[in-house]
Amino acid sequence: MNLHSLAVLADPNVQLLFLRGTLTTLELFFASAIAAYALGALLVVIRMSGWLPSAAVGAFVEYHRNVPSIVQIFVWYFGVPQILPQSWHTYANAHLSAFFFAVVALSLNAAAYISEDLRSGIRAVPTGQMEAARALGMSYLKAMRWVVVSQAVRGAAPALVNQALGLLKTTSLALAIGVKELMYVARQLDGETYATFPSYLTPTLIYLACTLTLMAIGSRVQQSTRFTR
Amino acid sequence: MKRVALVILGLSFSCSTAWSDQLADIKSRGVLTCGVFGDLVPLGYQDPKTRSIVGLDVDVCAAIAEDLGVKLDLKTVSVDARIPSLETGRIDLMTASLAYTPVRAKQIDFSSAYMNVPVSVLVKKDSGIKSFADLAGKKVSANRGSTSEVFARQKLTNSEVVSFDNGPASYLALAQDKVQGMAMVKSAAVGFHNRSSGQTAFLDEALFWEHDCVGVKKGEPALLAAVNTSLDKLESSGRLQTIWDRWYGQSNEYQLPREKKVTPASEFE
Numbered sequence: 001m002n003l004h005s006l007a008v009l010a011d012p013n014v015q016l017l018f019l020r021g022t023l024t025t026l027e028l029f030f031a032s033a034i035a036a037y038a039l040g041a042l043l044v045v046i047r048m049s050g051w052l053p054s055a056a057v058g059a060f061v062e063y064h065r066n067v068p069s070i071v072q073i074f075v076w077y078f079g080v081p082q083i084l085p086q087s088w089h090t091y092a093n094a095h096l097s098a099f100f101f102a103v104v105a106l107s108l109n110a111a112a113y114i115s116e117d118l119r120s121g122i123r124a125v126p127t128g129q130m131e132a133a134r135a136l137g138m139s140y141l142k143a144m145r146w147v148v149v150s151q152a153v154r155g156a157a158p159a160l161v162n163q164a165l166g167l168l169k170t171t172s173l174a175l176a177i178g179v180k181e182l183m184y185v186a187r188q189l190d191g192e193t194y195a196t197f198p199s200y201l202t203p204t205l206i207y208l209a210c211t212l213t214l215m216a217i218g219s220r221v222q223q224s225t226r227f228t229r
Numbered sequence: 230m231k232r233v234a235l236v237i238l239g240l241s242f243s244c245s246t247a248w249s250d251q252l253a254d255i256k257s258r259g260v261l262t263c264g265v266f267g268d269l270v271p272l273g274y275q276d277p278k279t280r281s282i283v284g285l286d287v288d289v290c291a292a293i294a295e296d297l298g299v300k301l302d303l304k305t306v307s308v309d310a311r312i313p314s315l316e317t318g319r320i321d322l323m324t325a326s327l328a329y330t331p332v333r334a335k336q337i338d339f340s341s342a343y344m345n346v347p348v349s350v351l352v353k354k355d356s357g358i359k360s361f362a363d364l365a366g367k368k369v370s371a372n373r374g375s376t377s378e379v380f381a382r383q384k385l386t387n388s389e390v391v392s393f394d395n396g397p398a399s400y401l402a403l404a405q406d407k408v409q410g411m412a413m414v415k416s417a418a419v420g421f422h423n424r425s426s427g428q429t430a431f432l433d434e435a436l437f438w439e440h441d442c443v444g445v446k447k448g449e450p451a452l453l454a455a456v457n458t459s460l461d462k463l464e465s466s467g468r469l470q471t472i473w474d475r476w477y478g479q480s481n482e483y484q485l486p487r488e489k490k491v492t493p494a495s496e497f498e
Contacts, residue, residue: 093406178391191374194336196312
């Protein structure tokens, strides 16, 4: 191992580079996470309410689960603008950034997984719970809100935290379309200095700090919502 | 516990001060391990017919191995794995489009340059961009980890440089107007220019000269000197010119003249 290469990290410009990369990664993560959890919940509602044929939501979920995430990002950035009319394409180039397309691809991808986790949480609640709530005179929505969903979210919580961790790491794929996030700056530094070890050590530690924070928040939330019998 | 600590201490000392001469090792093994790209036409790539790795970088390292009188063992590497594989000794010589910059030279040693090519900027013909100044406020794509990326960032300070994973992606960004220019060594950009059916043009100014060298682990002066001697011999025997002509000469699509011969590191340092 080449320890003297760590000296590149002492350069304030390098530190600024990593700071900017970290901020972009966090922006990517929060924007995609908010969109993904909202869309994931919406997908479950659509699927369970029967407004749309369940196969439509199913197809959406299967596409995002079975096609590599990097391909999905490429499709949004390079593919979709090409099938649009030229004037839209020009508009997209002028006004929509790589960051925007990355958020679209990442949030759709994560939403598919999140909707499946929520659905499995809901299915884990025994049907007797719903029947009992209705028998007590609650409306369908009230029973859903107060009896089924509150238990379902609790059951799905570990899986939902998992998705947040996965999403944080998947944001690194946005480097493929030129979003200057953490791994982008790491590889930029590596290409510039050939100091490979510190270039990758730094993002490793930053990702680790972020995921550990997320896990801590997740377990705090789970503890505070634990029910006492 | 104390003994374990002592052993670890001893091991770390023996690692840091290990006195071995890589050149002598190579000669006693009888094998020279060369790191090349496996996906970069025409420097190092898999020939679809023979399935073997071929290219200019491959030929150069093979010629060095021949000159040293040892057998050649090719290993393909990725951009990110180049420096660690050299530092850990998995690979003796790196001939994988490794270009010199003063900052990079702090991590590894560079031989004389066996390939010197200008880094140029390709633009779309109808964009009206004629000079570097016209690129102000615009985006320029470059390959991740390449010196084109480094030079573009240094020289085109008023443009935003966006790097992509490889040549096709950098070019696709230009073709789709996501960026307005593409910085790339001319030897590689010519391929894209030729396939653009006349829609692209090179800017007259060159960003810089890229000097592709053989990478050697730091602290191996004997090996570095042997490589430099080999390169000089291959130049004077005309072998390097033959290799260049095979990959970039009149017989193929690039038709690039070889503008500079082997250049000692002292000239571009």
